Amino acid sequence: MARMRPVSGVLAALSVALTGTFVSSIALPWYVLVTTGSAGWTGVVAFCEMAPYVAAKAVSGPLVDRLGPRRVSRAADVFSALAVTLVPLLHVLDLLPLWGLLVVVALIGLTRGPGDLAKRVMIPEAARRGRLPLERATGLAGVTERLALTVGPAAGGALVAWVGPLPALVLNAFCFALGWLVVTVVVPRDMGAPVGASPSESHSESHSVPSQNRADGSDDDAAGTTAAVAPTDGAGYWRRLAEGFAFLRRDPLLLVIAALIAVINLLDSAMAAVLMPVWARETGNGPAALGLLVAVMGVGAIVGSLVITAFGHRLGRRMVFFAGLLTVGAPRFLVLALDTHLAVASAVFLVAGFGSGFLNPVLTAVIFERIPPHLLGRVGGLLDALAWIGIPFGGLLAGAAVTAFGWAPTPGVAGGIHLAATLLAGLRPEWREMDRDRGGTDKAVAEGGIDTVPPPGPGTPGAVAPPVGEAERRSPAPIGEP
Numbered sequence: 001m002a003r004m005r006p007v008s009g010v011l012a013a014l015s016v017a018l019t020g021t022f023v024s025s026i027a028l029p030w031y032v033l034v035t036t037g038s039a040g041w042t043g044v045v046a047f048c049e050m051a052p053y054v055a056a057k058a059v060s061g062p063l064v065d066r067l068g069p070r071r072v073s074r075a076a077d078v079f080s081a082l083a084v085t086l087v088p089l090l091h092v093l094d095l096l097p098l099w100g101l102l103v104v105v106a107l108i109g110l111t112r113g114p115g116d117l118a119k120r121v122m123i124p125e126a127a128r129r130g131r132l133p134l135e136r137a138t139g140l141a142g143v144t145e146r147l148a149l150t151v152g153p154a155a156g157g158a159l160v161a162w163v164g165p166l167p168a169l170v171l172n173a174f175c176f177a178l179g180w181l182v183v184t185v186v187v188p189r190d191m192g193a194p195v196g197a198s199p200s201e202s203h204s205e206s207h208s209v210p211s212q213n214r215a216d217g218s219d220d221d222a223a224g225t226t227a228a229v230a231p232t233d234g235a236g237y238w239r240r241l242a243e244g245f246a247f248l249r250r251d252p253l254l255l256v257i258a259a260l261i262a263v264i265n266l267l268d269s270a271m272a273a274v275l276m277p278v279w280a281r282e283t284g285n286g287p288a289a290l291g292l293l294v295a296v297m298g299v300g301a302i303v304g305s306l307v308i309t310a311f312g313h314r315l316g317r318r319m320v321f322f323a324g325l326l327t328v329g330a331p332r333f334l335v336l337a338l339d340t341h342l343a344v345a346s347a348v349f350l351v352a353g354f355g356s357g358f359l360n361p362v363l364t365a366v367i368f369e370r371i372p373p374h375l376l377g378r379v380g381g382l383l384d385a386l387a388w389i390g391i392p393f394g395g396l397l398a399g400a401a402v403t404a405f406g407w408a409p410t411p412g413v414a415g416g417i418h419l420a421a422t423l424l425a426g427l428r429p430e431w432r433e434m435d436r437d438r439g440g441t442d443k444a445v446a447e448g449g450i451d452t453v454p455p456p457g458p459g460t461p462g463a464v465a466p467p468v469g470e471a472e473r474r475s476p477a478p479i480g481e482p
Helices: 002-036 039-067 069-092 098-130 134-163 165-185 199-206 222-229 237-249 252-283 286-314 317-328 330-337 342-356 359-368 373-387 391-405 409-425 429-436 439-446
Strands: none
Touching: 002 039, 002 069, 002 098, 002 134, 002 165, 002 252, 002 286, 039 069, 039 098, 039 237, 039 252, 039 373, 039 391, 069 098, 069 165, 098 134, 098 165, 098 359, 098 373, 134 165, 134 286, 134 359, 237 252, 237 373, 252 286, 252 330, 252 359, 252 373, 252 391, 252 409, 252 429, 286 342, 286 359, 317 330, 317 342, 317 359, 317 409, 317 429, 330 342, 330 409, 391 409
């Protein structure tokens, strides 16, 4: 169906890029672990990849807005493919010392960040064009991510076990190249345009933002809200970046989300970059078992994402989010610490995956509703950077902990921190806004009345549920991705 082409194109591009990334998430740590024999160096390599990734996301938002997410996505995929190819190429040429590997993985992170951001920025526009309710579109995006999380690690684990980690990295480069091809051929050419690409689009966009309900119950009038978030077509880079900071600082829910996800992502990064590879080596299960656990978790996450896709608009967001977070958190760390049978670990990861499938669709829908269209790239980049700020340090801290205290206590302590962070954050009052902001339109959708997405058109905002004191719209903040 023609109207589903934008959604299909964006999700296909996202899926192949993420599949390659998850293949790399198995291959690269294993390559470092077998090459150096050190959990500490494995953590350092993870840090060198993720620190530039987070920094690139933070500063590339204004460029995504100004150049357009389609253009940024295509360029980032090309450079990502070239950067990943350097690892096996330089290794074959015997030109890859450890310091050189650190430089290359930093380059990989630097190129991946803007590309991931650009693809996610196009999801709301794709949903509008396909006339999909917001939570259904984010649910489909969640299913896509979890499919990649299933296929990528399984393929990566099998390839590493069969032919070694370097061919798996070649597959990663191929996936980035395929992502470029999908965006070029499938995604409509007029999609993912720069903000304020034409005066008519800018005019339409600036007048399509509805009035808001503030936390104190008062209503902004449409004119006041439009003035507060009017597009700045001619603004320079630094002014655009400052506008993103100013918007984010004024939204308490977004800040609380970013703070919690930063802690959770730090712990999940420790799990993916160091704890799971070390567990696979210490137990003798090897990289195939490592890929199996991540793939099993991905299967559970696919089911969870499908449930949210079908019923998410009928459920309380806060309840669903924290139920999923409790399920996906401490149990995974505990089962690794107890050194249980692989079948038991697989069952725990399957249930954890089901809970994780609830998280990104809910968070993405909430966040997409709170960011106005012309700020999507810059606020989205900053929000992603804040939520991912702990990821570079996860592997670094886990590697240091395993080196200093041994394997046994480290995953148990990490699981306890995960549980405490979830419970303490859940007491914050800001989370009530997750459901309060859904408004009357969400209720109508739940009753089968109308779509949350208006017909596509220049400058049409993609969501209708207004946030606290700001115009609607969105930006994804990934959670729990290795």
